[in-house]
Amino acid sequence: MYGNIIIVKFIGQEKKWTENLEDIFPSSEIRQYDTLEGVRLYCCPHCSYESRTSLANVQRHVKYKHTKEKNFCCSFCPKRFVDKISMERHKRIHTGEKPFQCHSHNSFGAVKRHIKYKHTGEKPFTCSICQMNFTEKCKLNQHTRTHTGEKPFQCDICLKGFGQSFQLKVHMYNHHEGK
Structure with a gap:
C-alpha cells in the first residue's frame, strides 16, 4: 500500500485503486491482495505477518502483537491482558486449577x-x-x-512435487487412481 493507492494483483494483472480505502476493503489498515497463484493474502501493516485464510487473523494479530491495549486485569496481581481467555489462563497460576486431564498418552x-x-x-x-x-x-x-517452495514429497509416476505428504496422497488418488 502506497498512501491511498493499493496495488492488488490478480493472477498476473495489476489494478490500482485510489478511492476511499474503507469502501474497498473491510479495514484500510490491512493490505489485501491475491498472489500469482490465486491465493488471497491479508498482510499486517506493521510487520511481515500475513494470513492466507482471513482478514480476522490479521486483525487479531494486530490487536495482540501491536497494540498496548490490555483491558483485562488479573484479580490476584497487577498483570493485564489483551483478552479474557489469556487472563483466565493466567489466573490458574494463582488458583492452582488444572482443568485439563489427558488420558490418551x-x-x-x-x-x-x-x-x-x-x-x-x-x-x-x-x-x-x-x-x-x-x-x-x-x-x-x-x-x-x-x-522456500521446497517440495520433498514426489510422485513416483509423474515426478510432480508436493510440500506436504497428504497433498501427494490426494494427487495419487485423483490422478493415478490410488496406485
Whole structure:
C-alpha cells in the first residue's frame, strides 16, 4: 500500500485503486491482495505477518502483537491482558486449577508435551521468515516450505512435487487412481 493507492494483483494483472480505502476493503489498515497463484493474502501493516485464510487473523494479530491495549486485569496481581481467555489462563497460576486431564498418552514425557502445547497455548517454534509461531516443530517445517517452495514429497509416476505428504496422497488418488 502506497498512501491511498493499493496495488492488488490478480493472477498476473495489476489494478490500482485510489478511492476511499474503507469502501474497498473491510479495514484500510490491512493490505489485501491475491498472489500469482490465486491465493488471497491479508498482510499486517506493521510487520511481515500475513494470513492466507482471513482478514480476522490479521486483525487479531494486530490487536495482540501491536497494540498496548490490555483491558483485562488479573484479580490476584497487577498483570493485564489483551483478552479474557489469556487472563483466565493466567489466573490458574494463582488458583492452582488444572482443568485439563489427558488420558490418551502413556508416557510422562508425552503427557507433558501434550499439555504444554495443546492446553497452555505455548508456541515455542517461530518462523524465522514471518515470525509466525507454532506448537510443534513439524508444523513449523511444513509452514517454512510455503516460503522456500521446497517440495520433498514426489510422485513416483509423474515426478510432480508436493510440500506436504497428504497433498501427494490426494494427487495419487485423483490422478493415478490410488496406485
